[in-house]
Amino acid sequence: MLRRVVRQSKFRHVFGQALKNDQCYDDIRVSRVTWDSAFCAVNPKFVAIIVEAIGGGAFLVLPLQKTGRIDKTYPTVCGHTGQVLDIDWCPHNDYVIASGSEDCMVMIWQIPENGLENPLSEPTVVLEGHSKRVGIVSWHPSAHNVLLSAGCDNQIIIWNVGTGEAMINLEDMHPDVIFSVSWSRNGSLICTACKDKKIRVIDPRKQKIVTEKDKAHEGARPMRAIFLANGNIFTTGFSRMSERQLALWKTNMDEPLSIQEMDTSNGVLLPFYDPDTNIVYLCGKVSKSPRGAWDTCPREAWMFYKLHERKCEPITMTVPRKSDLFQDDLYPDTAGPDPALEAEEWFAGKNGYPVLMSLKDGYVPGLKKNDHRVVKKKVLESKPAAKAETPSFALCISPHYCKMEEKLEEVLREFKSLRDRVILQDRRIARLEEQVSKVAI
Numbered sequence: 001m002l003r004r005v006v007r008q009s010k011f012r013h014v015f016g017q018a019l020k021n022d023q024c025y026d027d028i029r030v031s032r033v034t035w036d037s038a039f040c041a042v043n044p045k046f047v048a049i050i051v052e053a054i055g056g057g058a059f060l061v062l063p064l065q066k067t068g069r070i071d072k073t074y075p076t077v078c079g080h081t082g083q084v085l086d087i088d089w090c091p092h093n094d095y096v097i098a099s100g101s102e103d104c105m106v107m108i109w110q111i112p113e114n115g116l117e118n119p120l121s122e123p124t125v126v127l128e129g130h131s132k133r134v135g136i137v138s139w140h141p142s143a144h145n146v147l148l149s150a151g152c153d154n155q156i157i158i159w160n161v162g163t164g165e166a167m168i169n170l171e172d173m174h175p176d177v178i179f180s181v182s183w184s185r186n187g188s189l190i191c192t193a194c195k196d197k198k199i200r201v202i203d204p205r206k207q208k209i210v211t212e213k214d215k216a217h218e219g220a221r222p223m224r225a226i227f228l229a230n231g232n233i234f235t236t237g238f239s240r241m242s243e244r245q246l247a248l249w250k251t252n253m254d255e256p257l258s259i260q261e262m263d264t265s266n267g268v269l270l271p272f273y274d275p276d277t278n279i280v281y282l283c284g285k286v287s288k289s290p291r292g293a294w295d296t297c298p299r300e301a302w303m304f305y306k307l308h309e310r311k312c313e314p315i316t317m318t319v320p321r322k323s324d325l326f327q328d329d330l331y332p333d334t335a336g337p338d339p340a341l342e343a344e345e346w347f348a349g350k351n352g353y354p355v356l357m358s359l360k361d362g363y364v365p366g367l368k369k370n371d372h373r374v375v376k377k378k379v380l381e382s383k384p385a386a387k388a389e390t391p392s393f394a395l396c397i398s399p400h401y402c403k404m405e406e407k408l409e410e411v412l413r414e415f416k417s418l419r420d421r422v423i424l425q426d427r428r429i430a431r432l433e434e435q436v437s438k439v440a441i
Contacts, residue, residue, distance in 0.1 A: 025047065037136075082104075135178075143341040190227075213249070
């Protein structure tokens with residue numbers, strides 16, 4: 001008789017351990033808005049947390065090392081007029097973060113190198129196009145300056161953040177609220193979970209549904225769907241008997257490769273995926289830290305950030321190892337800060353997988369904040385500006401003159417930014433007036 005052999009996972013002893021109180025972020029008023037989002041985003045330098053705010057929406061951005069009690073007067077990113085629903089760090093720049101809000105806006109922010117010293121209310125880029133609140137923002141995994149947003153207007157918009165333009169609008173594919181959107185590993189496809197109980201695989205550039213699965217989970221509560229590195233799709237949802245379910249599908253989604261019932265809790269399971277080790281974590285409102293945000297010691301393999309009502313608690317996921325040597329199975333090559341493509345290349349049809357980097361010699365930081373600059377059309381430059389050749393007489397220029405010239409350039413940049421903001425608001429007012437006149441007729 002043949003006996004089935006099951007390969008044991010090399011990570012089967014992984015366990016989580018919460019850090020001590022002095023290593024948590026305490027006295028934070030985490031947002032209570034009704035929306036199934038992580039409310040938290042982490043990169044190798046900062047942790048961002050959506051918080052309660054009066055008269056608008058806001059989120060904290062804290063350097064990872066700033067643990068302990070957070071003062072109530074600590075500055076926030078506070079430019080939205082409605083509650084912030086989702087935030088996402090740019091994978092190619094540790095100082096750039098996107099936010100979506102109930103005010104129907106998507107905003108791009110540049111965080112100072114050492115964190116916030118004053119409230120940040122002026123975004124670098126404002127993206128207008130949704131008619132209802134924006135609950136999902138997600139950067140392209142390998143193309144620079146490509147951002148996806150999904151709103152309660154049932155639309156998905158893909159933006160070229162470098163020009164501030166909506167390049168793709170998927171407006172007729174979802175008849176109801178979109179619960180989740182996930183990019184494929186090379187960003188050529190997206191998969192979505194919708195309130196109509198369908199999982200869809202979409203080619204956004206062709207604006208075509210590749211495949212869809214009706215009632216992937218038969219329960220009435222929200223589903224989630226994510227792409228795995230090999231192209232398979234992992235989903236969470238509920239059975240007809242309100243049991244929480246997990247399922248694994250091929251891209252065509254004919255029949256599940258595996259489906260499993262978990263328990264009868266009513267909490268929505270949010271899947272967090274690590275493509276390097278091919279592990280999926282299921283949890284509530286927490287955020288997984290990307291590679292590079294922790295030390296590659298022999299035990300600490302992953303880091304999560306768990307939100308409580310008044311604090312953010314880091315949880316280390318460790319794997320017992322006897323050796324003190326670098327563990328290449330725990331820390332395989334991972335996605336680095338360099339993009340594989342520029343936005344224009346991706347919109348033209350080119351694909352590229354994330355550019356990998358080794359963690360053996362430590363993490364290499366992403367682009368500095370000054371590598372993204374605002375020009376006339378609120379453009380985030382895709383590449384740092386080329387340095388001009390220094391003339392031979394440069395050393396003779398007075399330092400005082402250089403400082404005055406730098407200050408003048410800074411004032412001109414602020415003036416151009418304000419002017420663009422006024423033009424943007426004028427256009428918005430004109431559109432609103434036009435809509436009001438049509439209603440009046």
